[in-house]
Amino acid sequence: xxxxxxxxxxxxxxxxxxxLGPLSEQERGVLRLxxxxxxxxxxxxxxLLRESAEMRGSHFIVTGWAAxxxxxxxxxxxxxxxxxxxxxxxxxxxxxxxSPTSVVALTPLRTVEAPExxxxxxxxxxxxxxxxxxxLAAAExxxxxxxxxxxxxxxxxxxxxxxxxxxxxxxxxxxGLSNSGxxxxxxxxxxxxxxxxxxxxxxxxxLQQMRRDGHIELARGRLAILNREALRAAGEFKAPLLSxxxxxxxxxxxxxxxASHQRTLRSPGV
Amino acid sequence: xxxxxxxxxxxxxxxxxxxLGPLSEQERGVLRLxxxxxxxxxxxxxxLLRESAEMRGSHFIVTGWAAxxxxxxxxxxxxxxxxxxxxxxxxxxxxxxxSPTSVVALTPLRTVEAPExxxxxxxxxxxxxxxxxxxLAAAExxxxxxxxxxxxxxxxxxxxxxxxxxxxxxxxxxxGLSNSGxxxxxxxxxxxxxxxxxxxxxxxxxLQQMRRDGHIELARGRLAILNREALRAAGEFKAPLLSxxxxxxxxxxxxxxxASHQRTLRSPGV
DNA sequence: CGTTAGGTTGAGCAATATCAAATTCGGTGG
DNA sequence: CCACCGAATTTGATATTGCTCAACCTAACG
Numbered sequence: 001x002x003x004x005x006x007x008x009x010x011x012x013x014x015x016x017x018x019x020l021g022p023l024s025e026q027e028r029g030v031l032r033l034x035x036x037x038x039x040x041x042x043x044x045x046x047x048l049l050r051e052s053a054e055m056r057g058s059h060f061i062v063t064g065w066a067a068x069x070x071x072x073x074x075x076x077x078x079x080x081x082x083x084x085x086x087x088x089x090x091x092x093x094x095x096x097x098x099s100p101t102s103v104v105a106l107t108p109l110r111t112v113e114a115p116e117x118x119x120x121x122x123x124x125x126x127x128x129x130x131x132x133x134x135x136l137a138a139a140e141x142x143x144x145x146x147x148x149x150x151x152x153x154x155x156x157x158x159x160x161x162x163x164x165x166x167x168x169x170x171x172x173x174x175x176g177l178s179n180s181g182x183x184x185x186x187x188x189x190x191x192x193x194x195x196x197x198x199x200x201x202x203x204x205x206x207l208q209q210m211r212r213d214g215h216i217e218l219a220r221g222r223l224a225i226l227n228r229e230a231l232r233a234a235g236e237f238k239a240p241l242l243s244x245x246x247x248x249x250x251x252x253x254x255x256x257x258x259a260s261h262q263r264t265l266r267s268p269g270v
Numbered sequence: 271x272x273x274x275x276x277x278x279x280x281x282x283x284x285x286x287x288x289x290l291g292p293l294s295e296q297e298r299g300v301l302r303l304x305x306x307x308x309x310x311x312x313x314x315x316x317x318l319l320r321e322s323a324e325m326r327g328s329h330f331i332v333t334g335w336a337a338x339x340x341x342x343x344x345x346x347x348x349x350x351x352x353x354x355x356x357x358x359x360x361x362x363x364x365x366x367x368x369s370p371t372s373v374v375a376l377t378p379l380r381t382v383e384a385p386e387x388x389x390x391x392x393x394x395x396x397x398x399x400x401x402x403x404x405x406l407a408a409a410e411x412x413x414x415x416x417x418x419x420x421x422x423x424x425x426x427x428x429x430x431x432x433x434x435x436x437x438x439x440x441x442x443x444x445x446g447l448s449n450s451g452x453x454x455x456x457x458x459x460x461x462x463x464x465x466x467x468x469x470x471x472x473x474x475x476x477l478q479q480m481r482r483d484g485h486i487e488l489a490r491g492r493l494a495i496l497n498r499e500a501l502r503a504a505g506e507f508k509a510p511l512l513s514x515x516x517x518x519x520x521x522x523x524x525x526x527x528x529a530s531h532q533r534t535l536r537s538p539g540v
Numbered sequence: 541c542g543t544t545a546g547g548t549t550g551a552g553c554a555a556t557a558t559c560a561a562a563t564t565c566g567g568t569g570g
Numbered sequence: 571c572c573a574c575c576g577a578a579t580t581t582g583a584t585a586t587t588g589c590t591c592a593a594c595c596t597a598a599c600g
Contacts, residue, residue, distance in 0.1 A: 052511045070420040072506055078420040094405035098511045100413045124392075135364035143370045145415050150340040150348040152422035153467030157588070188546060197423030199589050204548065220597095236342055241322045241368045427556075458578065469557050474580065490565090 007176060009062045009112045010035045012086040016175050017133040020140075020242075027130040030116055034060070037113040042105040048089060049103040058091040058118050064109035065186055068101040069194070079195040081144060082106070082168070082187070086175040091117060093138075107186045136242050143240035144171075152197045155235070157206045160196045163235025165216065169225055170239055181225035185218065277446060279332045279382045280305045282356040286445050287403040290410075290512075297390075297400040304330070304384045312379040318359055319373040328361040328388050334379035335456055338371040339464070349465040351414060352376070352438070352457070356445040361387060363408075377456045406512050413510035414441075422467045425505070427476045430466045433505025435486065439495060440509055451495035455488065 007015070013031045017023060023031070039062065042048060048066065049055060066083040080101055083089065089103055089111060117134070124131040144167060151160050172178040189207070193200045210216045215231055217224040225231060277285070283301045287293060293301070309332065312318060318336065319325060336353040350371055353359065359373055359381060387404070394401040414437060421430050442448040459477070463470045480486045485501055487494040495501060 068416075070416060072420060072424055076424045078423040080416050080419045092409070094402060094409065094513065096513050097409065098513060100409070100416050100510065122394075132364060139362070139364065139367065139370070142412070142415075145412075145419065146338070146340060146350050146370050149350045149415065149418055149422060150342060152419060153348040153464075154342055154346045190546080194423075200546095201548085201590080202588055205588095208548080240370065243364065243366050243368060460578080470578095471558080471580090472556055475556095478580080 007085070008035060009060060012062070012175055013060065016086050017130065017137070019174055020136040021129050021133040023129045023133065024127075027120075027127050030120060030127060030130060033116055034112060034114045037115070040111045040113075042109040042111075044105055044107055044109075046105050046109075047102060048105065048109075048111075049099045049101075051100065051102045052098050055090040055092055055097050055099050058114055059089045059111040060114050060117075061085045061087050061089065062110040062112050064105065064107040066103055066105050066107075066109055067191070067195075069104055070101055077194050078197065079191070080148065081141070082195060084168075084172060084175070085177060088114075088117070088137075093121070106191055139242050140240050143242070147237075147240075157196070157198055157202055158209065159235050160198070161192075161203070161206050161210065161235075162215070162231040163237040164196060165223070165225065166228070166231050166235055166237035170237075181228060182217075183223060184221060185223035186221055277355070278305060279330060282332070282445055283330065286356050287400065287407070289444055290406040291399050291403040293399045293403065294397075297397050300386055300390060300397060300400060303386055304382055307383040307385070310381045310383075312375040312381075314375055314377055314379075316375050316379075317372060318375065318379075318381075319369045319371075321370065321372045322368050325360040325362055325367050325369050328384050329359045329381040330384050330387075331355045331357050331359065332380040332382050334375065334377040336373055336375050336377075336379055337461070337465075339374055340371055347464050348467065349461070350418065351411070352465060354438075354442060354445070355447060358384075358387070358407075363391070376461055409512050410510050413512070417507075417510075427466070427468055427472055428479065429505050430468070431462075431473070431476050431480065431505075432485075432501040433507040434466060435493070435495065436498070436501050436505055436507035440507075451498060452487075453493060454491060455493035456491055 010032050013034065014023070014028055017031070040059065042064075048059075051070070061083055063085055066087075066089065067079045068081045068083065069077050069079050071077045083103070090099070120127045120130045121134045122131075147163070147167065151163055155163065169178050169181060169183065172183050177183055187195075189203045190200050192198075193203045196203065198206070207216070207218060211218065213227075213230070215225075215227045217226055231237070280302050283304065284293065284298055287301070310329065312334075318329075321340070331353055333355055335355075336357075336359065337349045338351045338353065339347050339349050341347045353373070360369070390397045390400045391404045392401075417433070417437065421433055425433065439448050439451060439453065442453050447453055457465075459473045460470050462468075463473045466473065468476070477486075477488060481488065483497075483500070485495075485497045487496055501507070
C-alpha cells in the first residue's frame with residue numbers, strides 16, 4: 001500500500017529526534033519502549049480528536065497521514081497542518097489540555113501510544129537530550145504555522161503550492177520518507193484545497209501548470225520534485241532555523257541513523 | 271497619548287496571568303520584581319528582533335503595540351500576530367532560541383525586561399501557578415495562530431475583520447484595556463491589511479461597510495464594538511478554551527484541586 | 541463491466557487587487 | 571488662529587485572481 005513505510009515507530013522517532021538534538025543511548029532506550037505500546041488504527045475521515053475536547057494520551061503516527069483542522073460554517077474547513085508518520089497527536093505542554101483543533105485521518109492511519117513522551121518532556125534532568133528535541137520539534141511546528149499564515153495571507157496560488165510542497169518534502173526527508181525529492185503522496189486535491197485555502201478547481205489548474213512547467217511530477221499517489229530551484233524561487237521556502245547551536249554544527253550530530261545522508265539516487269516517479 | 275495606559279507593568283501581568291491560572295502571593299511577588307527592571311523605548315517601525323536572530327532576554331510590552339511579521343519578496347509582508355501591552359517579546363521555551371519572525375514596533379513602544387519569567391517557566395516546582403499561567407498563555411497564543419490560519423485560508427474580507435476585531439477585544443479586555451467593547455486602536459489600515467491578508471483599499475471599504483451597518487465605530491484612534499452579535503455571527507469567533515478546569519469554574523479563582531474531579535465525560539477515542 | 545471517487549475542462553462571475561486621484565486629519569510653524 | 575505639510579483615508583475606474591457551477595473524463599475496484 002502507498003501509505004506503508006518500512007520504518008518501525010521507533011526508527012521514525014529516533015531518526016527525527018536525533019536530528020533535532022543528539023540523544024543518549026539511554027534516551028534512545030526510552031524511545032524504544034514505544035515500540036511495544038498499543039497500536040490503533042483509523043479509517044480515512046475518522047476523527048481522532050475533537051476541537052475543545054480533552055486530550056488524553058499522546059500518540060505518534062506510524063503509517064498514514066492525518067490533519068489538524070478547523071471547521072467553519074457552510075462546509076468550509078481549513079487544515080492548519082498535515083501530519084505524517086512520526087508526528088505527534090495529542091501531545092501538549094500542560095496537563096489536561098483541550099485540543100485547539102480537530103484531528104482527522106486523511107488516509108488509513110496507524111498510531112502508537114507514547115505515554116513516556118509527555119513525561120520525558122517534563123522530566124528535563126533525566127532525559128535532557130530528549131526534552132530538548134521535543135522543545136525543538138515544538139518550535140519547528142510553530143515555525144511551520146507561521147509560514148502557513150504568511151502563505152495564506154500573502155502568497156498567490158502558485159506560490160502557496162510551491163512553498164508547501166517544499167516544506168512537506170523537508171519534513172518527510174527528516175523522517176527518511178522522501179527519496180531525492182520523490183515520495184508517496186496520498187492526498188486528494190480537495191484536501192490540498194483545504195490546506196492551501198483554495199478551491200479544488202484552482203488547485204487542479206495550478207498543479208497542471210506546474211506539471212507543464214516541468215517543476216513537479218504528480219501521479220498515482222507519488223509526488224516528485226523535478227525542479228527544486230524553480231519551486232524555491234516561486235515559494236520562497238526557507239528551512240526553519242531553530243537554535244543557534246545547530247548553526248554551529250549543522251552537519252548534525254554524527255549518528256548511525258542519519259538516513260538522509262545515505263540516499264540512493266533513483267529516478268523519481270513510478 | 272493614545273498609547274498610554276494607566277496600568278503598571280506589574281498590574282498588567284498580574285491581571286492577565288491571574289486569569290489564566292491563580293497565582294500565589296509569592297508568585298505575584300515574582301511579577302512585582304519586574305516593576306523595577308530596565309525599560310526600553312522604540313520608535314514606530316523599529317525592529318526589536320530579526321527573523322532567525324538569536325533571542326536574548328525576554329521582555330514585556332508596557333505601552334504601545336508591536337507585531338510579529340514575516341517578510342516576503344515584492345514588499346509583501348504578513349503580520350502573524352499583533353502584540354499589545356502585557357504581551358511577551360522574545361520569550362521562548364528552549365535556551366538559545368532563534369526568533370521565527372521579526373518583531374517590529376507598530377507605534378511608539380515601551381518594554382520592560384523580565385529575566386525572571388523564562389526562569390520561572392522552567393522552575394515549575396517553585397512557582398507552579400506561574401508556570402502554569404505561562405503554559406496557558408502559550409497555548410492561547412497557539413490557538414490564536416490557528417484561528418488566524420483559518421481566517422486567512424477560508425474567510426471573506428468581512429468575516430476576517432469581524433473575527434479579528436473580536437479576538438483583539440478579547441485579548442485587550444483580559445488586560446483591562448477595553449471598556450465595554452471600546453478601546454484605543456492605534457493601527458493604520460495599511461497595518462491592518464498586512465494582518466488580514468488584504469489590500470489597503472479593500473480593508474478601507476470593508477471597514478466603511480461595517481460602520482454603515484452600525485457594527486463598529488472607528489475614529490480618532492478608538493475602536494468601539496457596537497453590535498457584538500453581528501460580528502460574532504459574521505466572524506464565528508470563539509474564545510479559546512484552554513484547559514478543562516477553566517470550563518468547570520470560569521467565574522471565580524478556582525481551587526487548583528477542582529481540576530481532575532470535574533472532567534467532562536467523554537472524548538472520542540485516541 | 542458498472543459504480544464511484546477523484547480528476548479535468550470550460551464558461552461565467554464575484555471578490556479582491558491595482559492604479560490613480562482626491563480628500564481629510566493631525567500636527568507644526570508662523 | 572491660520573496656512574501648510576505629510577500621512578492616512580477615501581473614492582472611482584479597471585484589471586485580475588480565483589471561485590462557482592456544470593459537465594465530462596478516467597482509473598480503481600468490486
